[in-house]
Structure formats: structure tokens, C-alpha cells
Amino acid sequence: MKKYDAIYGRQSVDRVDSISIESQIEYCQYEIRGGAYKxxxxxxYSGKNTDRPQFQAMMEAIRRGEISRVVVYKLDRISRSILDFATMMAEFQEYGVEFVSCTEKFDTSTPMGRAMLNICIVFAQLERETIQMRVMDAYLSRSRKGFYMGGRIPYGYKLEPYLIDGKRTSHYVIDPAEADVVKLIFSMYAEPQTSYGDIVRYLIEYGIENARTKDGGWDRCRIADMVKNPIYVKADLDVYRFYKDQGTVLHNSPEDYIGTNGCYLYSDKNSGRKSVHLEGQHVVLAPHEGIVPSHIWLKARLKCLNNKQVARPLKASNTWLAGKIKCGKCGYALTIRKCKLKTRTIRYFICSRRMQTNRCEGVGGIEADAFENLVLSEMIEHLKQFETLSSPHTLQENPKIHDINVKIEQITEEIDKLLDKVANADGVLMDYINKRITELDAQANVYRQQLSELSPLENQEKCNVAELRDYMQHWDELSYDDKRAVVDQLIVTIKATENSCEITWKI
Structure with missing residues (x-):
């Protein structure tokens, strides 16, 4: 069988600064100088792997013994992977095939030539990985500034041109007709007994079509995706706290959450599905206006987290007082621990500062079940003083309340950052951390006192007594997330020791 030369060309994308396949072939034809070739x-196709149809066809021809040489314009046209290139060269040697690069002269019959070839492929792979990193960094940078990053336009919105920092992008604009349907879906799913299927049947029964689908129909998956999407929420401090509790990375300050804008939720390369795992995901305030009030959106979103098919956050798995209960001596958070006995497991609260540094003489162990029952009875008793409260969001929030809540959230953030440094702190740094946390906690207490002195109706805006009482009557049937939602509506913070319990109420 008469052998021939193989000319191989590859181009991943058409760009002005890249050489075309036609030009690559012309260079290679000159190298062959009139001989037979294919x-x-x-x-x-990318050079990051060998999953390319014509490359595989060439390798099959090599295995059949048809090819004597492989000629390429440049080394990185055939491979940008060290492993793939080494495997390819081993196969070339097995079948007696020479390798020629038109712009990089290599003699693969000598050790020095093979060494130089391997060095070049290392730099080719480095260039590919550097390009990938630049693209990823640019994507993350733009997304965290609120730029529109493409994808399907959500139901309820239209897309219009927009400028961010003088750069052209796009943003969502509310479609009034579709927005009414979005509000209906969220308000229905926020009800405890309503399922995705119930909503689909309702929309079909009343002839509410989805113009985004070919048949105008709805399905459970589409409804579920909408309910989990923060694009629709009018993000306020409650939404900020929700994502913070879930371990989400927040790229805007608490004062930016003023109850108007929606949010973008982005995931890193190696993080899990956005709808399931919120820890490690990234939340950015979007430039568009939200559709759904935060209290309704949060009810629906918390209901999603309670679904058995959705992973629950670890923080809320041990106590529904997580994030609320503090040491009555030093102000550090109380963490929960478990102790296994022969017949049962005991949960107890302990001061995180005492556990980590033994510098607090406060809480050494509070039996969790008894303390939770105490707080529940206090909540029930506290609600008895109110005959009726305003229904959610019937009043406009007092700007002072929002400002104070922002300041408390900023203090909480600073305390959390200081606590993260405790593990590696020396004596000098620990003294500074203790002093600073004491100052911050005292400042936070002043703000909490200011909240308690405001008009009762101002503080009760987001509460509904009948609903809260109904929850408490079925307390044992509620999930941790529902219990935490109730606590968050009633309580600002709890300071506890073995002998005392001081509750700061929101209402």
C-alpha cells in the first residue's frame, strides 16, 4: 500500500486574530512539496482534548498503515493537552509516523527533538488554561457587578438595553400582564397546602396560558424554577438575612437591600445546583425591579427548602433558635452540642467563646429542649397582649426602622468576621477581638433598644397574629425552617445564662 502525508488543521472559532484552516493547509502544502497528501x-473544535471527528478519522488511517507523516501548521493545532499529546506521539512511533510542524522545526527521531516537542506542548497547555482563567474571571467580575450574562428571559420580564458604569448591557423590565401571573403563582405557593400541581391545574382551569411555550401550557418544573428564582423578589433586609443564613456569598452591603431590586444568583464552577445548594452560591443585587414582596417570596422559598428532595442547610438542623441566642455574659453566639447517653441524646447550648478560648465564665451548658420550651411559652404569652395586628405590609415601613436594622446587620457582620479570626489569634489579637466585640455588642444593644421604643404598629408591620398563633398550635409538626421563620418575626435576640433568659422582641 502506497502511503501518503496527512495535513491536519483545526480552528476553534472564527476570529480576526486567528489563522484560518485554509491558510493552515496552504502552509502545510508547501512543506509537502508536491507529494501525495490528504x-x-x-x-x-477545541484543542483541549481529542474528541474531534476528523482527528479520529486520521488516527484510524494511521492504524491502518496508510499515513507516513502528519503535517500541521503549528503544534497547538493538533493538541493543547500534555497527556493527549504524549499518547498521540506514542502511537505515532508505534506505527512509524513522523510528525512535522511547519512553524516549529522538530526532528522527532532524536531525544533533543522529542524533548523540545514536549516543552512546547507544556506551554500550549499553559496558554489554554490561562485563556480559560481569564474568561472565567471576566465572567465572574461582570456578573457580580450586575451585568446581564445571557440566558432565557424569565417569565414576567422583557429585555431592554441598559448602561452600567458606562458599559452597554441589558436589564429586565417588568411585563405587567405576565407580572400579575407571577404574583398569583407566588401567593398560591406561599400557602402551606398548595403544591406545584395545584398551581398548574388552577392556571389551566382558568385559561391562563404561558406565551413562552409553544402550546401555552405550564408544568411543575417551570413553576418550581420560578419560585426558587430570586430575580422576582423585592429584596430587603429579610432577604439579605435569608441568604446569609444559608451560607450564600453576598456581594452587596445590607444598606443596599431597600426592598425594590431583584437579585441574580450565580454559582461557582464546582458548586452544586443553584436550586438545591445555596451554600457557596453568589447573590448580587440586579439593576431591575422585583415583582414579588419579600415576605411572600420568603414564605415560598422556605417552603421549597422544606421539600425532602431539597437539601436543608446544616445550620438549622439542630435548633430553631440558631442565630438568635447569645451568651448573657459576653454576647458571643451560643452554639449547640450533643451528648449521647445510654437511652437518649441530650442537646445543650454552650458559649462559643468559652468553648474556643475558655475566656468566658458565662454559659457552660443549657439543656436545649427545656430552653426551647421556655422560649416557646414566652412567645405564646407575648402574643396574648395583642388582639389584632396589622396584616403584612399594610403600612409603609418607617425609614428609621430600616436604618437601625441595617446598622445592626453591619455590626453582626463585623462580629462574625472577628470570630473567624479567633482560631488563629494570639494573646494580643484576642484582647483586641474581645474589646471590639464588647463595644460592638453594646452598640447593637442601643440600636435594639431604639427599635423597641418605636411605635408598636411600626414593628408589627410584617406580623399576622392569627397566622403565628396557628403555627404555634402545630409547633411539633413544623420544620426547623418554619419555626425559625416564626421566631424571626417575633424576636430580635435572646441573651441567656444558666439562670436567666432576656428576650428582645420585635413587636
């Missing part, structure tokens, strides 16, 4: 070319 062209193999892959257009639109």
Missing part, C-alpha cells in the same frame, strides 16, 4: 480538518 486533508483532515476540524472546524469549531
Amino acid at each position: 486533508v483532515f480538518q476540524d472546524k469549531g
